Structures are given as C-alpha cells and as structure tokens.
Amino acid sequence: MTASRQGFKESSNIMRCQLYYVSESQHSQVADIQALIIAHELPIILHLELFTDKLSQKRRQQLSQAATQPILLLDEKNKLSWLSDGLSVAPEWDKLQRRVVSAGRKSELLLQAVKITSDSQVIDATAGFGHDSLILASTGAQVIMLEQQPLMALLLLVEQQRMSGLANWQKLMSRLHIINTDALGYFATLAADAINDTKEIDKKLIDVVYLDPMFPEDSYQDSKTGKGAKVGKHMQALHQLASPPTLEQEEQLLQSAQAVIRQNAQTSGRVVVKRPQFAPLLAHQQASESWHNEAVRFDGYFV
DSSP, X not given: OOXXXXXXXXXXXXXXXXXXESOGGGHHHHHHHHHHHHHTTOOXXXXXXXXXXXXXXXXXXXXXXXXXXXXXXXXXXXXXXXXETTXXXXXXXXXXXXXXXXXXXXXXXXXHHHOOOTTOEEEESSOTTSHHHHHHXXXXXXXXXXXXXXXXXXXXXHHHHHHHTSGGGHHHHXXXXXXXXOHHHHHHHHHHHHHHOOOGGGXXXXXXXXXXXXXXXXXXXXXXXXXXXXOOHHHHHHHHHOOOOOHHHHHHHHHHHHHHHHHTTOSSOEEEEEEETTSOOGGGOOOSEEEEOSSEEEEEEEO
C-alpha cells in the first residue's frame, strides 16, 4: 500500500479532497455539492480546480499517482466520481435500471433473503455505493443507508440528488435516507431511543438490518478451485478507505444489529449478512438460513 493510500484511511476530523471540474458552466453544480456537504455536516473540505485537459486514462493514472488526498471528478455530464488508482468509480445508479425495474425474489437473491414488503423499513448499515439499497427500495420499502466514510456518503448524496431530477426515479429516491455515521454508533442511538421513548405508537419499527461488511481482498474466490467472485473496481476502491473488521468488531456488529430488531418491538425480524460464497460466517455465528449462488451468499439471522 502506498503512503498516499494509507493516508486515506487515517482517521481525522476533516477529510480534504481535490475536486476537478471540467467547465466554467459547472459552478452551480459545484455549489450544489458544497451545499450537500454543509447540509449533512460532512467533515469534508473541497479544494476546487478547473481542469481543461482531456481526462485520458493515462492522465487519470498520473493524477492518482501524484495524489496526496482523494480526488473527485465532476465530468461533462455532471456525474461525480472518485478517482481511485486511475479508475473513476461512482454509484452510477442509472446503470442498475434494468435490475431495479425487474427486481423480485426470483431474480434477486437478496430479496429472497430479506423477505420485505412495501410496508417494511430496512437499515442498510454498510451502504457502500448503494447498489443493494436500490434493490431493497425497489420493493417500496424505506431504506436507511448508513455510510461511515464521508467521501462515500458525499458520492451517495450527490447521486441521489442527480437521480431525483429524473422523473422515473423520484419515488425510489424518496425512499432512500442517507446518513454519514458508523453503524455501531447509530445502533446505540436507536437502543437509547427505544429505552427512553414511552410512546410505542411513535417508534419506528425496523424489519431488517442488512450488513455487507468489508472482507479481505483475497477471500472472494476459493483458493483451491478459483471459483467465486472477482474483486471489481468498486470493491477495490472501498478497500482504500476501509479495513475489514476484526473478529471482535464482527461480533459487536452482529450483536448490535440483532439488538436493534429486538428493541424495536418487532414480533419478528432478521439480520441479513452478505458474504462472498466461500467466506466464513460473520463472527463465526451459525445462521438461521442461507441463500447462495456461485459468487455470493446471504446469511439470515432470525430474531
């Protein structure tokens, strides 16, 4: 790992990012990004620069190699991306349109595992690029998206704002609630609210907590057969920002997620954990039921 990449993982109160935009006409879009940072109290400072050179792959690689802080790019289509090792990565929710429209339990293993309806409320505690949140929200469910990394939270918020401008996506976007926070801290807040709030009717019932925690890069394929999922560019990028949880952290995450379901006055609920197919169980805890295909596995913990 290079020094600059290691620097992206260091915890500090403020994350400084370089934002390159490609046209003078994008000042309003840049202002919108700044407004989202302020409105959601993201600990990010943007250093702005107009970039008129052609952003070829070679130029992107040069920018990445010279970077001492994360680089954000606002392209000519006003899509915000993060330049990670020369590759531009972004949520790009519009590319999931076919999956979102056709999402159902027959086509989506995730929906088989969570078994939610339009009345459900779900916490996606490790939102990442938000792709699974879109599938969850396609059912009509409300989805609370927790993302600990401010840079990722900003990408999600900007993407939600961009997609909200498209008529066919507005209802889906209204069901996504993005919060820049760590899962354990949010779970602790919910637990405190459940204890202190005596008005049962006002409590928000959480039907499912969905977990997709970071996993070591070498664990996505079987070491002997080579079967399994290859690590895509989005996952490679996330590995620059976050490290896989320790066993102790896995135990805390699973136990806290289960406590959220119990404390929200549910008659029943579940925690669903996404894993590479050949990965060990989260915190080595046996699941109630599992669903899998050739690449991925969903472990359900019924509460």
